[in-house]
Amino acid sequence: MMTNVGIIGCGMMGKVHSIAYGGLQNITVRAVASLSREQAEECARITSSRTSTIEEILADDEIEIVSICTPTDTHRDLVVEAARNKKHVFCEKPISRTLSDALEMVEVCRENGVLLGVNHVVRFFDAYTEAKRLIEEDAIGEVVMARLYRGGVFPRHGWNNWFDEFSRSGGVLLDLSIHDFDFLRTLMGEVESITARSVKTTPSHPSRNRDHAIAVLRFANGSLAHVEGSWAEPDTAPSKFTTSFEFVGREGMITYDSDEDFTMRVQTVSREFPSFSNRSAESGRPVKLLEVV
Amino acid sequence: MHGYSYIRQIQSFSGMSVTGIFDHDSLRARKTSDLFSIEAFKDPQELIENSDAVVVTSENSFHKHYAELAMNKGRHVLCEKPIATTEEDARSMLQASRENNVVFQMAFPVRYAPSIQQAKKEIQSGKLGKILSVSATNHGRMPGGWFVDEKLSGGGAVMDHTVHVVDIIRWLLEAEIVEVSAEYGRLIYDIPVEDCGLLLLSLSDDSFMSLDCSWSRPEAYPYWGDVTLNLVGTEGSLRISAFDAKLKVFSNKRGVFWQNFGESFDRALVKEFADSVMEKRKPLTSGEDGLEALRVALAAYESGKIHEPVQLNH
DSSP states (O other): OOEEEEEEOOSHHHHHHHHHHHTSTTEEEEEEEOSOHHHHHHHHHHHTOEEOOHHHHHHOTTEEEEEEOSOGGGHHHHHHHHHHTTOEEEEESSSOSSHHHHHHHHHHHHHTTOOEEEEOGGGGSHHHHHHHHHHHTTSSOSEEEEEEEEEEEOOOOSGGGGGGOHHHHOHHHHHTTHHHHHHHHHHHOOEEEEEEEEESOOSSSOOSSOEEEEEEEEETTSOEEEEEEEEEEOTTOSOSEEEEEEEEETTEEEEEEGGGOEEEEOOOSSSOOOEEEOOOGGGTHHHHHHHHO | OOHHHHHHHHHHSTTOOOOOBOOSSHHHHHHHHHHHTOOBOSOHHHHHHTOSEEEEOSOGGGHHHHHHHHHTTTOEEEEESSSOSSHHHHHHHHHHHHHTTOOEEEEOGGGGOHHHHHHHHHHHTTTTOSEEEEEEEOOOOOOOGGGGOHHHHSSSHHHHHHHHHHHHHHHHHTOOEEEEEEEEEOOSSOSSSOOEEEEEEEETTSOEEEEEOOOOOOTTSSSSOOOEEEEEESSOEEEEETTOOEEEEEETTTEEEEEEOSOOHHHHHHHHHHHHHHHTOOOSSBHHHHHHHHHHHHHHHHHHHHTSOEEOOO
């Protein structure tokens, strides 16, 4: 039996969802919607579907699942509306711009008996799942300390540069470091306290497109974590995006650095430097939600 | 622990020699004496009287005692970090150095690292713009011995590993630490002091900084630890891994380990001490720097106790 999907938002993540659904059995993307005609047409082409509107997608009885890939501050209205139309929702992270929005979304989805999945993709990245598996096998003893970095150049792909608007994206801690907060919760349980600093602009150096943050977390079990998120590297940086982690257990340590995990790298006279590392999570993510559906 | 290195470095300079050693632990004294074929004195006063300058590498809580013994005899002092275990002791040592008009240098070897010296130039050139954020680590293995005896060490990982990086950053950014928040605990080992710590600091130039000072490198790690910095400025970023000049060795006989081939930071540190004495000037890493770094470590303990940020006046 085929399950029909609608995709709302055809920016970078909408495109990622479009490609990912194409790799799944028994799934058809039926329609895509976006404020950008060009990007909508691109996703429609990838999914062999058609461009549509949000209203049409939500009203379409054939569509069971809606992917929400729009800017963060729009998630609440779209998810609530989709849930009321009895659609299961696969929502991009972060779930919403504010905590009250998130609580409302969870509640409305529950009331309407639909599933709400949030795309915390890092849980499915190979390096992270492998580290978690080793930790669960007790390879390094109980994890008591963690250090995670995620950052690079400022994301330029956002519609009207919405990543730079704190009221829309919530900045680098909410949009980017949330991956690490989420993964840490799966490993170390609930966070008890958090101390953090962040900087976007300074009085002496006002600037758009900069955001850098550091957070220190203490978990209920007493363990500690350091999380650093950055959209502050210069656009010319050779490494546009990097993640690293270090998990310290009572009997050992596991470390990872994405700058060191390339399985292929090309250097040519052109200014393009394609590289490849063995990440295959893109097609795996929606599967979990679909298995539940 | 660092004493051996200083002996080797001093002996390597043609104009310097080691008069002798003193250790209140006679076993340690004999061992060192045998290893380097140098005299172990029974009385620290006698050693001091026979020397032009003194290197204090005792347990932290005895730094004041030995440093002041030497200073009050007009001898110059190179003191291992941290300067002391209390602010009162540190201020007393500074007072003694001023009254006796002697050079009082802190052993903050990392400031002499080529990477740190070059970073200073890069920052001064202005190419990074204004520095906004620093995340730093000074990881190590759990040292054991007197380092885990609070009466002798003044504390665990926070006392041991806060001062190096605080000293580097104060110098690189020409700013003081004005607020300290800290989380630390005895998370890995069953020892009487904390083995892990994370500090979050506010600086007088409105930048902020985190510091991981944990003894979190496991026995299985191929190296003792690290000093790393990630500086983010308005115009760029700068990363340092000060001990990363290394070979990775995979030996069936000796196991897996990293062999550092970088220049010894201690050599430049000892040379600065000798130069400061000859030129009668303040050394690059002064006793005052030692005091400021200690105040941050003590503020971190205070913050951890009251679960609030602690302000530092300047």
